[in-house]
Amino acid sequence: MMRVEHLVKRFGEFTAVGDISFEVAKGEIFAFLGPNGAGKTTTIKMLTTLLKPTSGRIELDGLDPVKDQNKARRLFGIVFQDPSLDGDLTAYENIEIHGVLYHVPRAERRERTESLMKLFELWDRRDLQVKKFSGGMKRRLEIARGLLHTPKILFLDEPTLGLDPQSRNQLWTHVKHLNQTQRVTVFLTTHYMDEADRVAHRIAIIDHGRIVAQGTPKELKEQTNAESLEQAFLTLTGSSIRDEGADAADAMRQIAKMWSQKR
Amino acid sequence: MSTIYILWLREMKRYVRSRAQIVASLGQPMLYLLALGFGLGPVFQRSGQGSYLQFVAPGVVGMSILFMSIFSGIGLLWDRQFGFLKETLVAPVPRLHVMMGKALGGATVAVIQGSIVFVVCLIAGFRPVNISALPIAFLFMALIAVMFTSLGTAIGSVLVDMQGFQLVMNFLVMPIFFLSGALFPLANLPKALAVVTSLDPMTYGVDGLRAALIGISHFGIATDIAVICAITAVFMGLGTYFFSRIQL
Numbered sequence: 001m002m003r004v005e006h007l008v009k010r011f012g013e014f015t016a017v018g019d020i021s022f023e024v025a026k027g028e029i030f031a032f033l034g035p036n037g038a039g040k041t042t043t044i045k046m047l048t049t050l051l052k053p054t055s056g057r058i059e060l061d062g063l064d065p066v067k068d069q070n071k072a073r074r075l076f077g078i079v080f081q082d083p084s085l086d087g088d089l090t091a092y093e094n095i096e097i098h099g100v101l102y103h104v105p106r107a108e109r110r111e112r113t114e115s116l117m118k119l120f121e122l123w124d125r126r127d128l129q130v131k132k133f134s135g136g137m138k139r140r141l142e143i144a145r146g147l148l149h150t151p152k153i154l155f156l157d158e159p160t161l162g163l164d165p166q167s168r169n170q171l172w173t174h175v176k177h178l179n180q181t182q183r184v185t186v187f188l189t190t191h192y193m194d195e196a197d198r199v200a201h202r203i204a205i206i207d208h209g210r211i212v213a214q215g216t217p218k219e220l221k222e223q224t225n226a227e228s229l230e231q232a233f234l235t236l237t238g239s240s241i242r243d244e245g246a247d248a249a250d251a252m253r254q255i256a257k258m259w260s261q262k263r
Numbered sequence: 264m265s266t267i268y269i270l271w272l273r274e275m276k277r278y279v280r281s282r283a284q285i286v287a288s289l290g291q292p293m294l295y296l297l298a299l300g301f302g303l304g305p306v307f308q309r310s311g312q313g314s315y316l317q318f319v320a321p322g323v324v325g326m327s328i329l330f331m332s333i334f335s336g337i338g339l340l341w342d343r344q345f346g347f348l349k350e351t352l353v354a355p356v357p358r359l360h361v362m363m364g365k366a367l368g369g370a371t372v373a374v375i376q377g378s379i380v381f382v383v384c385l386i387a388g389f390r391p392v393n394i395s396a397l398p399i400a401f402l403f404m405a406l407i408a409v410m411f412t413s414l415g416t417a418i419g420s421v422l423v424d425m426q427g428f429q430l431v432m433n434f435l436v437m438p439i440f441f442l443s444g445a446l447f448p449l450a451n452l453p454k455a456l457a458v459v460t461s462l463d464p465m466t467y468g469v470d471g472l473r474a475a476l477i478g479i480s481h482f483g484i485a486t487d488i489a490v491i492c493a494i495t496a497v498f499m500g501l502g503t504y505f506f507s508r509i510q511l
Contacts, residue, residue, distance in 0.1 A: 045511060048353055049353060050352065050353060050510065050511045051510050051511065052510070069355075070355040070356070070357075071355070073353055073354060073355040074355045078353055080349055082344055082345050082349075083345065084345075084346065084347060084348075084349040084350040085347065085350075086273065086277070086346065086347040088276070088277045088280050088281065089273065089276060089277070093273075093276070094347075096269075097269050097270075097273060097347075097350075098350065098354075100265050100266065100269040101266060101269070101350075101351060101354035101355075101356055102354060102355060103265075103355070129280075145350075249344050251424060251425070252341070252344050252345065252424065252425060253344075253345075255425065256344075256345050
């Protein structure tokens with residue numbers, strides 16, 4: 001379903017992603033783990049046509065997202081690290097715009113919107129402005145939206161960041177359910193190792209822009225003689241803390257946080 | 264087409280729902296209108312130029328459109344990281360359509376805002392001399408809106424942080440406004456200022472508005488329209504180019 005070969009992304013002198021290769025099979029849940037600044041989000045951005053790779057090859061269901069941008073875009077749904085809903089619009093309107101942008105025919109759009117919103121327990125709140133939603137509800141809405149155009153691949157970039165354990169648990173239950181019933185391939189990143197351990201079929205650990213280990217959660221634990229995935233992760237990536245250089249987006253993220261608290 | 268329409272519609276809905284913002288953005292134009300209109304009125308009158316309120320009202324209408332247009336463009340910066348724009352950038356639709364929907368929405372909002380300010384001017388005592396020229400006034404309002412949403416889109420696409428916003432406000436938007444002849448007549452200016460005002464695109468917008476509303480024009484309507492269209496084409500080109508190059 002997804003094949004990445006010798007993918008490289010450099011920003012000037014800095015190498016964000018340095019020569020990574022991996023494959024994700026159809027219907028698999030693949031977790032991409034790594035410390036802050038390891039290159040996870042950069043990789044997702046390249047896979048989803050938002051960034052052009054410096055070199056290397058990407059194949060999504062046989063398509064090259066660099067060349068066939070729009071065809072590739074129809075293949076996947078994505079939940080970004082930062083929210084991308086319009087808070088002034090209602091939940092239903094947010095999904096409606098998505099349907100129009102992805103050319104989902106009107107009748108099908110209505111039908112799927114209703115069934116997805118019911119599945120994610122949002123149908124009763126469909127006419128509420130999204131800014132009045134809780135963090136967990138927003139995430140669920142984003143996933144429901146990402147699934148509206150029946151994508152073959154679902155990208156989730158730290159979808160559970162800032163959610164309480166209940167919401168996290170519920171979110172992963174939904175994702176697993178979708179994966180089992182509709183065979184949606186899932187590519188996710190997270191900082192919570194227990195989540196990856198529980199949900200993912202296979203895991204790749206990335207550090208300093210390189211993949212340092214790949215395998216099932218069990219294999220990774222055996223390989224490092226660790227009891228938990230967290231231990232395995234620390235053994236593989238070391239326990240030093242990564243100081244990510246704060247960029248403009250981080251500064252704005254802070255402001256966004258202040259604003260969302262005020263509201 | 265459906266992409267452009269749905270994104271335009273989104274801007275409309277957002278505008279209608281942000282009542283606080285509508286009222287807030289009326290504050291500045293009203294201050295100019297009332298403080299300057301009535302404050303400078305007597306001096307203006309004594310120098311034989313007639314009513315300053317009559318003179319400045321078209322400038323204030325133009326200003327509200329200018330600010331609204333540029334803001335909607337710069338809003339891109341925020342929207343890109345924490346907003347809906349990201350969702351539209353991964354959608355299988357041409358970037359050009361995304362940009363057009365957003366820019367047309369922004370321009371429409373700016374024209375509505377300008378119309379509200381126009382009504383406020385009427386309440387304050389402003390009287391257009393020729394009612395039949397009102398359509399021309401609206402034409403100029405639309406031209407100003409399209410010109411500056413295009414510029415705003417270009418700027419919003421290249422800015423990377425919120426500090427840049429202040430820079431743009433102080434070194435671009437405020438000069439565009441103050442050097443446009445919105446507040447003072449263009450006749451008999453010192454040479455240097457005359458040159459600068461004639462280089463400011465807003466000058467032609469205000470001049471056109473004034474021609475339609477109070478029948479006084481420095482350059483003539485034909486020149487105003489020609490210059491604005493030419494500059495708008497350039498700004499649109501820039502906006503399209505920079506918007507198409509946005510990477511996240």
